[in-house]
Amino acid sequence: MSTSDATAAEAHPRFAEALRELGLDVEVRRFPEATRTAAEAAAAIGCELSEIVKSLIFEADGSPVLVLMDGSSRVDVERVRAELGAGKVKRAGADLVRETTGYAIGGVPPFGHRTKTRVLADRGLLDHGVVWAAAGTPHTVFPLDPTSLIGHAGGTVVDVREQSK
Secondary structure, eight states: OOHHHHHHHHSOHHHHHHHHHHTOOOOOEEOSSOOOSHHHHHHHHTOOGGGEEEEEEEEETTEEEEEEEETTOOBOHHHHHHHHTOSOEEEOOHHHHHHHHSSOTTOOOSSOOSSOOEEEEEGGGGGSSOEEEEOSSTTEEEEEOHHHHHHHHTOEEEOOBOOOO
C-alpha cells in the first residue's frame, strides 16, 4: 500500500474517493480524541484556531449552501443572506447536513459531498499558508493551502464573517 493509499484509508470512504478523483495527495491525520469542534481540532493538531476550516451548511430559501469559515470566527448570517440575495438564511439541521453532504456534523469536509451545493469561502481563510479541515469523520483532518482548498470546493471568496463590535 502506498503512502497515499494508507493516508486515504484514514479518511471517510467518500472523502478518500474525492481525493483520488481530484488527484490530491494530502496527509489525512487521525486522532484518538475527537476533532469535532474547531477548538478540539486546533488543540489536537497544535495549530492556531484560525487555521481550522469549519465546513458549515446553511439553508438559504430552502436550498443548502456550504460556508467555509476559519475556526476562530463566526458566520454573519445576514452577510450570507445578502451575498446570496436570499430572503431567509438559517443554520441547517443535522438531517439536512447529512442528506446534503453525506457526513455528520463535526466531520464535514470542504468537498467530496453527496450533492453539489453553492460554496462561499470567507476571505479570512486566505490569511494562512496552510489550513486544516475535516476529512469526513470527527477524528480525521487534513492540511491544504487555502487557495487550493477553496478551488477544489468550488468556492467563491466572500466576506461573511461576523465583524468585531
